[in-house]
Amino acid sequence: MSVRKQKALLVLADGTVFEGLNFGSEGETIGEVVFNTSMTGYQEILTDPSYKGQIVVMTYTQIGNYGINTEDIESGIPNIEGFIAKEFFDFPSNWRSKNDLGKYLKEHNKVCIDGIDTRALTRHLRDNGVQPGIISTEDLNPESLIEKVKKHPEISSIDLVSEVTTKEPYKWDMSLWKPEPAAAGDMKNKSEFRVIVYDFGVKMNILRHLAETGFDVTVVPAQTPPEEVMEKADGIVLSNGPGDPQTVQYAVKTAKKLLGEKPVMGICLGHQILGLALGGKTYKLKFGHHGGNHPVMDLSTGKVEITSQNHNYCVDVASLNGQVELTHKNLYDGTEEGMRHRDMPVISFQHHPEAGPGPNDSGYIFKRFRELIENGR
Amino acid sequence: MPRRDDIKKVMIISSGPIVIGQACEFDYSGTQACKALRKLGYEIVLVNSNPATIMTDPGMADVTYIEPLTLEYMTEIIKKERPDALLPNLGGQSGLNLSSELANAGVLDKYGVKVIGVNIDAIKRGEDRQAFKDTMNHLGIEMPRSDIALSVEQAEEIANRLGLPVVVRPAYTMGGTGGGLVYNLEELRTVTARGLSVSLVGQVLIEESVLGWEELELEVVRDAKNQKITVCFIENVDAMGVHTGDSFCTAPMLTIDGDLQKRLQKYSYDIVEAIEVIGGTNIQFAHDPETGRVVVIEINPRTSRSSALASKATGFPIALVSSLLAGGLTLDEIPYWREGTLEKYTPWGEYVVVKFCRWAFEKFKDAEDKLGTQMRAVGEVMSIGKTYKEAFQKSIRSLENSRYGLGFAKDFNGKSLTDLLEMLREPTSERQFIMYEALRKGAEIDVLYRKTHIKPWFIKQMKELVALEEKLLQHKGKLPPDDLLVQAKKDGFSDKYIAQILNMPEKEIRDKRTSLGSVEAWEPVPVSGVENAAYYYSTYNAPDKVEVSKNSKILVLGGGPNRIGQGIEFDYCCVHAAFTLRDEGYESVMINCNPETVSTDYDTSNKLYFEPLTVEDVLAIYEKEKPEGAIVQFGGQTPLNIAAELEAAGVNILGTSPEAIDLAEDRGRFRKHMAKLNIPYPKSGMASTLDEALLIADEIGYPLIVRPSYVLGGRAMEVVHDEEMLREYVAAAVEISPERPIIIDEFLVNAIEAEADAIADGTDAFVPAVMEHIELAGVHSGDSACVIPPVSIPQKHIETIEEYTREIAIELNVRGLMNIQYAILDDKVYVLEANPRASRTVPLVSKVCNIPMARYAPQIMLGKKLSHLNLKRKPVPHFGVKEAVFPFNMFPEVDPLLGPEMRSTGEVLGMSDNSGLAFFKAQEATKQSLPTEGAILLTVSKRDRASAVEVAKRFDDLGFTIKATKGIHDYLAGQGIHTEQIHKIHEGRPNILDAIANGEINLVINTPSGKESAVDDSYIRKAAIKHKVPYITTTAAAIASAKGIAAYRRTRGEVRSLQEYHKDIR
Secondary structure, three states: OOOOOOEEEEEEOOOOEEEEEEEEOOOEEEEEEEEEOOOOOHHHHHHOHHHOOEEEEEOOOEEOOOOEOOOOOOOOOOOOOEEEEOEEOOOOOOOOOOEOHHHHHHHOOOEEEEOOOHHHHHHHHHHHOOEEEEEEOOOOOHHHHHHHHHHOOOHHHOOOHHHHOOOOOEEEOOOOOOOOOOOOOOOOOOOOEEEEEEEOOOOHHHHHHHHHOOEEEEEEEOOOOHHHHHOOOOEEEEOOOOOOHHHOHHHHHHHHHHOOOOOEEEEOHHHHHHHHHOOOEEEEEEEEEEEEEEEEEEOOOOEEEEEEEEEEEEEEHHHHOOOEEEEEEEOOOOOEEEEEEOOOOEEEEOOEOOOOOOOOHHHHHHHHHHHHHHHHO | OOOOOOOOEEEEEOOOOOEOOEOOHHHHHHHHHHHHHHHOOOEEEEEOOOOOOOOOOOOOOOEEEOOOOOHHHHHHHHHHHOOOEEEOOOOHHHHHHHHHHHHHOOHHHHOOOEEOOOOHHHHHHHHOHHHHHHHHHHHOOOOOOEEEEOOHHHHHHHHHHHOOOEEEEEOOOHHHOOOEEEOOHHHHHHHHHHHHHHOOOOOEEEEEOOOOOEEEEEEEEEOOOOOEEEEEEEEEOOOOOOOOOOOOEEEOOOOOOHHHHHHHHHHHHHHHHHHOOOEEEEEEEEEOOOOOOEEEEEEEOOOOHHHHHHHHHHOOOHHHHHHHHHOOOOHHHOEEOOOEEHHHOOOOOOOEEEEEEEOOHHHOOOOOOOOOOOOOOOEEEEEEEOOHHHHHHHHHHHOOOOOOOOOOOOOHHHOOHHHHHHHOOOOOOOHHHHHHHHHHOOOOHHHHHHHHOOOHHHHHHHHHHHHHHHHHHOOOOOOOOHHHHHHHHHOOOOHHHHHHHHOOOHHHHHHHHHHOOOOOEEEEEEOOOOOOOEEEEEEOOOOOOOOOOOOOEEEEEOOOOOEOOEOHHHHHHHHHHHHHHHHOOOEEEEEEOOOOOOOOOOOOOOEEEEOOOOHHHHHHHHHHHOOOEEEOOOOOHHHHHHHHHHHHOOOOEOOOOHHHHHHHHOHHHHHHHHHHHOOOOOOEEEEOOHHHHHHHHHHHOOOEEEEEOOOOOOOOOEEEOOHHHHHHHHHHHOOOOOOOOEEEEEOOOOOEEEEEEEEEEOOOEEEEEEEEEOOOOOOOOOOOOEEEOOOOOOHHHHHHHHHHHHHHHHHOOOEEEEEEEEEEEOOEEEEEEEEOOOOOOHHHHHHHHOOOHHHHHHHHHOOOOHHHHOOOOOOOOOEEEEEEEOOHHHOOOOOOOOOOOOOOOEEEEEEEOOHHHHHHHHHHHOOOOOOOOOEEEEEOOHHHHHHHHHHHHHHHHOOOEEEEOHHHHHHHHHOOOOOEEOEOHHHOOOEHHHHHHOOOOOEEEEOOOHHHOOOOOHHHHHHHHHOOOOEEOOHHHHHHHHHHHHHHHHOOOOOOOHHHHHHOOO
């Protein structure tokens, strides 16, 4: 926070104003303001396509200290609309760092703000719900900023998936990043199963985990007709992604066609799409789940895992009328975290088993998907 | 899993006296263990030799033993108490080792004692180098690479393989003697050759150097269901090469990416699972910032200094939880404020924690200020801030070393950049302060990084602080611009420091920033493992989020970091003040910044502010909480230093007024009052020039005790025997000026020293006990052994002391505690000094006499009269001997002499029905057991020859061989006592050193010849320490030792609990 002088304002749709200092690019940005409680992992959060359309507040106070590296990314570019912290740092110290956070955000034209009381902001969002906000360095008049936010379309009305999905299909063969060259005993699993991943804003760590679990991975655009992939796949993954599942009806249709035909796994948005495809309902959480420390119980084993989460919507499992069995439950607020179809080879999860950032407790889920395919053979 | 029903009575062995590396963090963890296990319904048998602890208060455990921590005594206690279980991992390394010894000796099996928490095999897997290495190999976790060499050639070959530099460690030598870090082949050859020769088995270990790697620590907790959580990730800002106990740390890790943290967590979980620890474990890693390699350095399967820090940094009471887990509970049965139960715990926080150490190099004249692999710090502080800068600066002003910011320490500002960089060549206790000045002079971040291995991010932060300070300095003599002042406050600059560098009154700075709305605000740190608890820290970076109750409140100011002269005793007093206030219906509000203590435990007070003890921070809390008053007399010197300023700012100081405290410290004013009361007081005077000093010295007559007037606790105090020494002292030891005069006191040669503690209400005083010092006047009371009740002071003098104490207490209008030091010479009692505040001996007196002084004093301060308390002095039918414990083994270059300057870090208590045996047990408890037979070395100065006769007679009667140097040999021969003559070092060989090295001497009695002798005899005392031979440096202590040995040979006595001793006081 050394030499920066440029003032910036953050204004929420309900009129709450925070004054701080500009970080990253100058300009103006609008998005839904959500908070994330991870202590580390800002780079993964920045690049997570699920954050498309959102401005993220980090509740931890010191952000940027370990810089930006080339490995811990979830997509090629930062997808967030804006970034907020108590204090950002553009002078990193870390052996893997290749760039600093300030420069990186500037390179990608991200308008960010720090020097504000993030605890108060977080509490405000908790009490009053997630809402749109605007960060500006150009217009420091709160009144006009409120007008701009109000005019901006609601996130639930936009199809954000089409903004982040890949344009072309591609193969993926990179496993998880390791600090040292793999030891001799550390052989990769043979890639005997082909998996097609529908990219609704997929995080690279999902792809890395799939490769690590021994899948031959192909990623396809969100609107790829199911008929095109059906023959080429032993299993289908419906990925995570940004926004409200109701805005991607084309994906829901695709899912309906895949159900029962191939083993399917849904993650986050993919899970919500499956919920809708099965005829169920989704609902919006007051302030969403965003962080790397959400406890979830695996109801089949009774074990608690600490999970990475990033969603504002949930599947109302009760609305599925007993078609599925609830397999995972959030211990914070009891919301649905995972389900398994009683008749069809379908599993899905609201939280992020791939972590990135966050704990790896749920990594076993990729193995479950593999077993699902193996058992189907 | 529910609580275990197969055990009823649990024994806890704690860590003994405070020493460097093992301090009051174990009072904190042991006290938590007692609380937790008693809550589960177990009966607790607690053993500790340290009387200054809270845990040894008779109410903390069901049965409390203050006995030496040796296999023998533990066996006796087990035999008597027959506990069902032993909890080994809450009493530091001492507790752990002693538990292993008990298991290995078959004692636990014999008496059917189960080990809970961590089992003995697990301790071995964690502690034994080879077993640990095997486990790590099995888990695929790297350790620093190493190999054993039997020759120099082999060492070269290994070093070439590992790459220089390497560490050479000779096998089976204590404390790594003969080894070291080598950078080139030539050094390698020299050090290896030396190492091979000193190693008993002719082996050296050549180990890869991890110097300069990042040092990272995790605190993990595992339960019986194998559920594991990570309490805290700690980053040592000082890289590998500086002991973690000396390192400046942050929590959480600030420059370590999540990926590496996850990797360290996985390793840690694998390790605790393999070792099978139930409870908390500390694991230290080194990470190479060049290649990313991670090696595990060591693990501690027990509570530790780091676990205390981690507990306080996160609000997760590791010792409490570990105890509950040892009692059979699992994490899913223990509450967690965020998510129900603890198995779901994850580190969380919106703040930065900084730990910074407090050293005592200034107390040891010849000690080199250098930090390395051996810990040197005597205490530490922890600070919490919203940002790193804020937390860092708060930690500096918490240190209690008259620094309120990083700049202008010592003479660093006056040095050139070249000099400063040269001073950074090796880590020292001043490194951060030197770096600060180096940055001011334009040092490059990268240059500093290469010199210190401190990560550039931290240096950059410091550089920004320097830049801001430089901007402030442009406004010297006036108030800085508003936005600059506000920014400085946000970045943690203290009012006092801003005032100092701008040469402005502190109050003006405070008033100005207050008018700008820049005021302290507070945020909570919620506590895990219990329901609804939190403590608080201040910040200038957010609005206030802490509510205040409407209850009547009293503020208790704690003692800050441990240091020599101010240790755990004061924490003991503060904790009792908090307990008493609660009992009396007040809300107690504690302020302290020492993470090792019980006073900073979350439930000691109703509300805890984890804050520096400065006027700025205390005043802000006072204004927020609006208490009825503040207690300043329990936290040692720390709160007293700010008492007058607080009072001037409107704080209601409870009990004795700051004015009375000041009066007692002002020797001139005090003398007048003594004259009025007709109480003898040694002659004294103040001098601000050498000539004045010489004049006063002539009037009083030598020897004298001299000291600077502006320091307390015996700093720079010396006994001066003649004019030449006085000239030297004035010339070399102190700056002398009218503002800083020196105090010259008559030294009462061969006087018996005594002291008395009292509780007074302004009109009357109660004296629970008079203590007799073993060492004669001239040795600091904190360093002197002492006995309660007195053994050689005639009753009439004891009565005089009690009477004087009462008179002085009334004269000074003391309300609360008071301690007075006396000397008895030629049948006359002199008062030496009076301290109207809690003293170091309060816990001692309370425990020996069963009079909880620190419980009574707060009641007086709240308005009760002594007559309401109905206190009666009852005869104490047993003896308690306190002995001091010194850190000389950590400072091999220092002459281990006793003098007016205090140098002990801790103390032990020996109790028995016989005073001699109590003395003997006290010595045993210091780990310097007296021999019961064999040979003693007797060399005394000319001054002490007369009293040496009694020493020699007594040891001769006990059948000891006496070896004496020529002078004393001849002198004793003249008295008809036979001794064997032995050579001094310059008189040829074999000499004293050979005899000590060969183990031919079992006890060294050596009184210093002092400065009047041409020959330095400190080598004798240093050799005794090196070879672990007990040593005594005064004839008084030598006589007490002879009596003790005689008593021990007559009867060993039996172990008795404190509760049993107390029952006999009727």
